[in-house]
Amino acid sequence: MFRPLSIFIGLRYTGAKRRNQYISFISLASMIGLALGVMAMITVLSVMNGFQREMSSRILGMVPHATITGTQPISDWRQIAAEARKNPQVTAAVPFAELEGMLSYKGVMQPVQINGIDPQEETKVSIVGQHIVQGRLDDLKPGEFGVVVGEITARRFRLNVGDVLTLIIPELSNAAGGITPRMQRLNVVGVFKVGAELDSSLAMINVADAAQLQRMQSGQVQSVRLALKDLYQAPQVSADVAKQLGEGYRPSDWTLTQGSLFSAMKMEKTMIGLLLSLIVAVAAFNIIATLIMVVADKGADIAILRTLGATPGQIMAVFMVQGTVIGVIGTVAGGLLGVLLALNVSAVVGWLERISGQHIFSSDVYFVSNLPSDLQSPDVVLICTVAFVLSFLATLYPSWRAAQIQPAEALRYE
Known part of the structure; x- marks a missing residue:
């Protein structure tokens, strides 16, 4: 099957064993960090949706x-x-x-x-x-x-x-x-x-x-x-x-009597979503660091490709593919784990209560006795889209730096 040169080499770079194991570790850490960030955002926002649903059904079920x-x-x-x-x-x-x-x-x-x-x-x-x-x-x-x-x-x-x-x-x-x-x-x-x-x-x-x-x-x-x-x-x-x-x-x-409460809940959800997005942003910066080290490690390979006729655009696309693969895998894995955890968070909390012997959500203290969760597909789509966009943008600068490598300079001491 025909594949463009940039995609072929980018996928080979992603899956190949590297001489520098530290780069492989940073690449794996970037992928795991992105997955954890996406999972945390989906789970926390689903729990906040659940609390908002409970508050709406109880308070608005009582007030006119x-x-x-x-x-x-x-x-x-x-x-x-x-x-x-x-x-x-x-x-x-x-x-x-x-x-x-x-x-x-x-x-x-x-x-x-x-x-x-x-x-x-x-x-x-x-x-x-x-x-x-x-x-x-x-x-x-x-x-x-x-x-x-x-x-x-x-x-x-x-x-x-x-x-x-x-x-x-x-x-x-x-x-x-x-x-x-x-x-x-x-x-x-x-x-x-x-x-x-x-x-x-x-x-x-x-x-x-x-x-x-x-x-x-x-x-x-x-x-x-x-x-x-x-x-x-x-x-x-x-x-x-x-x-x-x-x-x-x-x-x-x-809205005249309870509107401020629900406006505050909506604002709280927005602010927590922004704070949790910092986890995804950190993972995106890790992708930048990973690709910069890969570019430094593959300088000679880049120079050889340039001498064989590869254009700067093709070199740039190689590393964009590599970073995008990391982002896609991390986003998809985090999305699946987040959805799975959001759908079963009440069972997970119940298991932790049985293991620890402590009631995390006591009905004497909180208005709910379990952790409510309301998974909403627009939240999942938005979170995964933001994570993918950030991971893609993180590939631009390292890829541009790779495209600027001059073959003569890179091969001088080889």
Whole structure:
């Protein structure tokens, strides 16, 4: 089979045994370094994707995707919900209320956000029903002022189902300070655990009780909560629904309350990816060092090829082929190992825990009990492409230096 001269010689140089074993070692080290860099980037970014997926499913499964709030209390929320469901992105619409206050129990206090929900409708828009660890969500009955608190709150107050809390809500008044605290006793009827910050900052009561605390009439609600197919269209969808309903309604969505968290996670993934790319860059510099030493070692061979009629372009291509082969092998090996490790990282961590006898991810400390991984093909393609491009660029300068060798100078002392 016909092969161009440059490719033929470059492949021979790559596979041939060298007189200088140190050059062979550096070449192997470059290949291994590139493979390790690619493997580390794929694995770490997959793990970060897994954490982001877990955070998204847990936090965004609890907080509203979008809400439509009336400037006046909403008397017929079902009509608003029916109008909202006409939007193809809206999958469910339920009554909703939000309050902020302080929980007090035996002298201990903490701030809390109270969500008023309908227990029968809440499962359409929230995952809280799947994460009740004590009691039942259905025990939030109107008029009884029951409350479901997060697991961290329950642990901090040492609460159990049946205990009684005090909710303190600030209320505007004509008093000297302008604000008068209102107090309401709440009966703990359940505890939820989603494994996120919401376990310490969120509690839920019946939407009818929330309306009473907000001094609304029976049957009125503050807002309608929407569940959406595509979370990232929440700002546009909520604005469209509010516009469709006319004046007197204002939209809100999760990007206003949780957007900074997910922006920070995205920035963190980008920065870690850039830092890990330094491993690939170091491997690329090793390829430069390898080819420079090969050029010095093969000076006489280069001179003989030049005297036989090889052009500087052909000489340059010989060493570009050699460096590119190192880059391709390292990138492919690292890509395969990275994909394999990313798909089995949870099993690997479990094996390490069994061997060491220590829990690396304890459910008492972290919101996950295993290491999540979400391998995404665009990340793999991007990482392998960057690694290949860097390794190819690393061949340019040594190859150019090889093409500049003058036969007379190289053969003078041979």
